[in-house]
Amino acid sequence: MKKHFMFSVGAACLAAVMVATTSVADVDQVTSVVAEAAAIMSDLDALAVDAQANLVATLGDKKATDAEKKKAQDKVKKANKATLAAEGAVARLIEAFKEKDSAGTANALRALKGVARNEGVNVGPKEKGVGGKKKAGDKKDKVPNIYANVSDSDMKLIVAQGNFDALVAATGSNLSVIDSSITPK
């Protein structure tokens, strides 16, 4: 019985050590979410560039049919819509990040992946949604808290290093600045 107790204490200590080590891991997870969102945005923006190049090539092709030209124009519209939708998801991701809201983060990332998936980007298999309409008796979603061990100072550090500021700048709210920097005067 005593040995059993000691083994249990040992296991509990091991558990404590492993949970303690998640402090660094959680920060990694939070920054991984940022990296993953940025990678998905890069896919969608690259598709938008492709659509523009395809439009120019198709309209410049004397053999191109009207249907092909329309298809190229529709592709541009679709890519632009996808980029806008993705920017919305990233904006929600940023809000969730600021609130240390794991469920919001997971949902926003899932929405971003959904947009990318619709555009044919491989972002892995569909994941189960978090939240949504619940029926009586439904179990509450359990969302792992990726911010559990991320201290306020770590969060400040992540923000201070410009992660989300740059992400915002890159994905919408500051687009006019980016546009004016590349648009000839």
Add this chain to the structure above:
Amino acid sequence: MKRKGFIVGLAVALLGFGATSSVVAKKSMPVDDVASSVASAELRIEEARVAIESGKQMLATIPEDSPMMSEVVRVVSVASDNWKIAVESLAGSKKSAARISSSSNSSVASDFAMLAKVNANVASSGAQVVKIAVAYVEAVANEETEALELIDSALVKASASAVRVQRSYDRVKAEITKKYSK
């Protein structure tokens, strides 16, 4: 009995660890995608290289006193900047891709895959901008003035998107660098 206690404790530990990591554990950067992204970027760069050769010949046919010359110079400058970025990014993408197989674990491999793929996006986007810019030069050379507005608009939008792709790459690189510099 003692073994059961140990297993229960260990399970608790693993559950505690697993619960906090599962949000992002399902990394969505399939390593298989990398090869096709790099190959696609290579193809786009090759297409841009061919376009540049054609553009050079077209450029020579535009009179120096053409009223469009200043616009042509601007567009060629955009093409030049993007070409440099595209070539450098493809090289970087290949380097990262080559390190996937020699990575010490799957997490490092996945990070190299992400870097390679996003850098390949930068290369592809840059090459596409070059192609649009060359289309503009060709339109000027062929006096297809009605097409210029559309091509210019496409160039501006594509350039803006390409800048965002580069920023996303910078972001991914910064995040991954930070992860390994603790």
